[in-house]
């Protein structure tokens with residue numbers, strides 16, 4: 001029975017990353033579904049910064065960054081070679097893309113999504129800022145089916161949840177946008193069994209509940 005514990009929140013793109021990596025490895029974890037406004041004391045005690053995802057491994061290692069959970073999962077087992085297949089150059093491009101995603105793009109995405117909270121600029125302005133990253137991804141996908149080549153890797157799974165969030169701010173705009181490769185890449189992901197698996201709904205975890213395993 002799995003003994004590593006993952007604190008997760010279904011719609012959080014960072015937690016989705018972690019679940020994607022776990023779901024594409026051969027491992028399972030105990031999943032504790034968190035409600036961000038009502039975090040369990042067990043999580044707050046473990047990780048004072050109190051973001052999700054947080055993983056506590058069976059040997060009591062605490063991992064509280066989503067990317068590090070992805071590495072942890074695939075270092076245990078990587079049957080689809082999401083990490084294993086990357087050469088040095090691909091790995092450095094992956095890191096660059098993820099840094100841009102988590103940095104400038106995420107910041108523009110938040111402003112685009114909640115434009116009323118950031119009245120310094122218009123929603124269109126924030127969307128245009130976000131498009132700088134979309135253009136880069138579109139270029140990658142013009143040459144390849146996936147961001148790094150012909151197979152799904154760390155870069156795709158780390159970035160897809162954020163592009164999905166961006167797309168659904170204004171789906172009609174996204175569907176009509178000049179990014180056909182990106183639209184196709186996202187659509188394949190949303191239609192996949194993998195996506196269905198990681199988006200399964202779990203009730204909020206309460207101390208004392210019987211264990212829920214993921215996947």
Ligand SMILES: N[C@@H](CCC(=O)N[C@@H](CS)C(=O)NCC(=O)O)C(=O)O
Pocket residue numbers: 011012013014015036050051052053064065066067
């Ligand atoms: N750098 C962290 C970011 C995680 C993060 O910010 N998660 C959000 C939810 S999507 C969170 O837990 N925010 C704290 C809160 O809303 O209380 C990671 O990659 O794991």
